[in-house]
Amino acid sequence: MxxxxxxxxxxxxxxxxxxxxxxxxxxxxxxxxxxxxxxxxxxxxxxxxxxxxTNKTIMELGYSSMPSLSGIVSSSSMDASNITKLRNFPAFNLRGEGVLIGILDTGIDYTNPIFRKADNTSKIISIWDQTIYTDDFKSNTYYGTEYTQEQINAALQNENPFSIVPSTDEIGHGTMIAGIIAGNDVPESNFYGVVPDAELVVVKLKPAKPYLKEFWRIPETAVCYQANDIMFALEYLEQVAIRLNRPMSICVALGSSLGPHDERADLNDILSKRAENMNFSIAIAAGNEGNAKRHYSGNILSNVGFDSVEMTVGENESGFTLELWGDSPGLFSIDIISPSGETVPRIFPTLRENKVINFLFEETEIIVDYQLVESQTGDELILMRFKKPAPGIWIFNVYGMGTSKLHFNMWLPMESFITNNTYFLQPDPDTTIISLGNSTVPITVTAYNSVDESIYQKAGRGYTRTGRFKPDIAAPGVSVISPALNHGFTEVTGTSPATAHAAGVAAMILEWAIVERNLTTINTIDIKILMIRGARRLPGSSYPNKQWGYGILDVYNIFDSLRRG
Structure with missing residues (x-):
């Protein structure tokens, strides 16, 4: 190139x-x-x-050829996970020394004092800003600009730091994630980073291109990122860690409600492969779709032959994508009834088909793609992209052919990609973990309220569409103190802060295992097993379950179980 x-x-x-x-x-x-x-x-x-x-691209090249778009997940935790208790033992005062934290998100406010060492130099090893175009391609990707620790330190000494390192975080999500994991303690604000002695490697992701937002019917103002940019970000983080020969804990607080919701999607597969590498940990947010009413689960009974799915569309909905994934080996087809009663006759499944549907009494246009054998999963996909959907009740009659159990799922987009006024009338809160959280190997994190030990009701629930146990662990995610872009602090809630907390605990384990040379072949699988062994479980419940996974993250129990073992 x-x-x-x-x-x-x-x-x-x-x-x-x-x-x-x-x-x-x-x-x-x-x-x-x-x-x-x-x-x-x-x-x-x-x-x-x-x-x-064109509208025929998916029919010609397959569903996975169009990069998926992931949005940001979010909208006193130290004691809840027993981090403070563990640090009372000098041998286990694990603060992230020698460990790298990998962030791929909205960027970072590198000028915030919580990201500086005692000598006032930066804790950030490098920033790869995918949004800044220069001729300096240190990351070997032909886009973005890499800023080194030396450049960041020089910027911090300048009256106008952004004249030297112009990378910023306009949204604050990446700064929040990085701060919860590795920010300096600020006791007067009741803020404590999980591993304040760790160092950071940051990727600011490039916003999705307009054509792709239009293709997936995502609002122009929505914050979202392309799968290919996330793939390059993962490659960059891994290469920096390998070059420095240091362990890395990566936090992924991004995702989408579309896709197969299992381990077989391309980006899920890449995340699992990288999570298997020694000296690495990857933690992924379960998302906040649990009670959003944007998932439907259906079974077609042989004596009926179809299942009617009702969906209400709110006023001023400009467009959205609706996906139906049918479990193999069944065959599925649909007809559609609009709010005015206009019927689109049953569309029978073919190997690959693309239809554009227009209505007589509504301005609505629906582009329907049938993928009888979707390339990533082998299952059937019916993809419907709505433009100017008429408000009111839409009905989808889903028909099934086959002798085995005929089960299917339908998903609407995640929050911020669609309004809260569009949802299924008979939703299923299960199988609502966002796409990336369904990856097999990474640690999928849900959120709970550490004050009363109740699950965060918006958190995505398991299991995956193929029945794998997810989420893996629950971490504090309600009213968590987080850095804000004004260099102050605020409370945040959701599975993003919970995942940041878990990624910090993973860094503690990496310090004990790699830096202190107690278990030098550790990877994400090992760290996940340690977290599961040490998880605290509430009485009266069986584990794993769809809300809590294997239980509440407890770092003291992790090491206590090793001592007792």
Whole structure:
């Protein structure tokens, strides 16, 4: 790739296609006027003029070719996890010394004092800002700019630090995550980072391109990021840790309510592969979709032949995506009834089909894609993209063919991608963990209120669509003290702060295992097992379960169980 070709990565005139090429570069040569960027042996991004992306792209290239879009998950925890109790033992005063924290999010306010060491230098090893285009591609990705610790320290000594390092966090989500994990203690504000002696490696993700938001019917103002940019961010974090030969705890507080909701999606697979690497831990948020009424679970009885799904659409809904995933080996088809009573006749399944549906009495347009054998899962997908949906009750009659149990799921987009006035009338709160949280190997974290030990009611619930146990662990996530962009502090709630807390505990385990050389071959699987062994379980409940996973995170119990063992 030349420098001129690299401009396509930023340009809104070019579309990003995510291609699963399995090392066969010959198959990438079929694209016209294309620039190819290899992510790894399995995936490549193909940049083509945006006009080449049409309503038929999914039919021609498959559902996974259009990068999925992930949004940010969120809207006194130290004692709740017994971190303070553990630190009373000198041998276990684990504060993250020698461990790296990997952040891929909205960026970081590097000028905040909580991210400085005692000598006033920065705790940030580097920032890769994907949004700043320069000719300096230290990350070998042909986009973004990398700022080193030396540059950040120079900026902190300057009256105008952003003249040297112009990377900022306009939203605050990344700063919140980084602060909860590794911020300096500020007792007067009742703020304590989990591992304040750890150092940070930060990726500020590039916002999704407008054409992709339009394709997935996501509002222009929504904060979201492309799967290919997340893949490159993971590669960058891993390479920095390998270069420095240090363990890393990565926090992923992003996700989507679309996709298969199991371990087989492309980005889930990548997260699991990287989580298996020695010296690494990856923690992922379960999301806040548990009581949002945006999931439906249906069974088609043989004596009835179909299941009627009712969905209400609110006023002023500009558009959204609705997905139906049918469990194999069943075959599924639908008909649609609009709020005015207009009926779209039953659409029968074919291997790949694309239909554009317009209505006589409504302005609504629905683009329907049938994927009889979706490439990531092998299951059937019916993808419906609504434009100007008429408000009122929509009915979808779902028909099934087959002799086995005919079960299907339907999902609407996550919060901020759709209004709260659009939802299913008979929703199922289970199987609402957001997409990335369904990855097999990473630690999926839900949130609870540490004051009364109640589950956070908005938290996504398990299990995965294929029945795997998720979430894994519950961490404090209600009214957690967090840094704000004004260098003050605020309370935050959700599975994002809970995941940051768990990622900090994972860093404590990495310090004990790798830095102090107690278990030098540790990876995410081992850390997850230690967390599960040490989890505190409430009486009267069986574990694992769909809300709490294996129980409440308790770092003291983790090490106490090793001592007793």
């Amino acid at each position: 030349t420098l001129e070709e690299g401009k396509r990565i930023f340009s809104n005139e070019y579309a990003d296609l995510l291609i699963h090429y399995y090392g066969n570069t010959a198959m990438l040569e079929n694209f016209k006027d294309a620039t190819i960027q290899i992510i790894d042996y399995f995936f490549a991004v193909v940049y083509v003029p945006v006009e080449q992306v």
